[in-house]
Amino acid sequence: MTLTVSAVIATYNRGPELRIALTRLMAQTAPPMEIIVIDDGSSDGTGAMMRAEFPTVRYIRQPHNGGLILARNFGFVNTTGDCILSVDDDSWFEEPDGLARCVAHLQDNPDVAAVACNIETRDGLVYFPKAAAPFDVPWYVGCGHLLRRSAVEKVGLYMPELYRQGEEKDRCLRLVGAGFRVVALPGVMVYHDKSEKGRKPGLERFYNHRNDLIREVARCPAPLLAWRLARSWAGNSWKNLRRGPRLTDLKVLLALPEILRIGLKHRAPVGVEAYRRWLHLAKTAAPSGASMEKPLNRKPLSRPAASRPAAAERPSPARSE
Structure with a gap:
């Protein structure tokens, strides 16, 4: 039986970017069976756009900005898929079969709890060599990964007190400690537009x-x-x-x-052996050694034209407030 997929997208004041992310996700050859958008208190008309343009997407507006991690936890407990896809409101698969390939890897590898997609940013930087075979990594990136629900249920939700960053490392360390693997799929590309809105x-x-x-x-x-x-x-x-x-x-x-x-x-705490293994992966398998803040490839890489959004649908870069 094929694993079912729920998608969770947290958003805050990025209506135009969210429109692209949802359109691309719904156009996948095997789209999620359900999509939930958690709006963290947007004031830019995101709600009106969702009601008018995406009536089949479950839209929940939080009364206040509780942070990205709280929104992702909320999405997890309010979905039912065997797998949980997480993309940001400014990220999307570059190829139409990207999600299907992620699901297939989880289907074929029951010891894998999460797959980390290869992230490409708007300036052309890429996290992993695209031609590499799948390999174990210490963590995934929030803007493009697929989780096995049963594995996450064993280790628990994100720590809400982290508020906005570092939750991926903590969860993946717990998954490794529980005997699971986190695997990168370098050939599955997710484009991260990295909207400047809200970035400080x-x-x-x-x-x-x-x-x-x-x-x-x-x-x-x-x-x-x-x-x-x-x-x-x-x-x-x-x-x-x-x-x-x-x-x-x-x-x-x-x-x-x-x-x-x-x-x-x-x-x-996880076991000493599992912790040392996670540290080894952080030194050898994570982009730029120990941090995913800087991708592996330093030189800008050109993307295939088909992976780029059309000019009419690409939002212009926004200034930080």
Whole structure:
């Protein structure tokens, strides 16, 4: 029996981009059996667009902005598919059979809990070599992945306190700890338009640093915890320093009581062997070594014309507010 698929898209004030994402998703050769859009309090007319143009899509508007992770958790518990597809409101499969190929891989490999699609950004950067065979990775990217529901139910939902970043790493570490695999499918391309709406680099740096520390407190085995906390702090501080003087480290330092409280609240460390395996994958299989913030290929790559949205449907780049 073929696995069924539900799709979850969280959105906030990206109506034009969401229109493209939904249109492309619904045009897949094997589209999801259900699609749910969680609107995190948009004020740009997204609701009116959804009601007028996508009446078959389940649209839920949250009364306030609760964050991306809370929206994804909400979508997971309110869908019924054997698999959960996650794409962003500004991302879509480049090929019409992309989703079908992801489902086929989960169907054929019962030990795989998640497949990570190959992400290509608007500036032409690509996360994995396109011709590579499937291989194990330490985490997927939120804007393009497919999850096996039964595996996620064993390890639990995302930590809502992470708010907006780092949830993929934490869940995948738990999946590895539970004996599952996370596999990259380099030939399945997802284009990420990376809309500038709502992106705040300073906030992203803060949450990257903060949430890495929370993950270590929550998941790292006790014998390795002190070393990993120091390593995580030093690594993130160095990345921030390379981008110029920042207040991020000071903000994270002030947030340490909160970091410890959240991490200890969710503390359920994985085994030492599983944790070391995950670290090894983070060093050898993740783009740019230990971070998916920078793709593997540094030189811009051209995309096939067929994968690009038509000029009329592509939104113009928006300025950050």
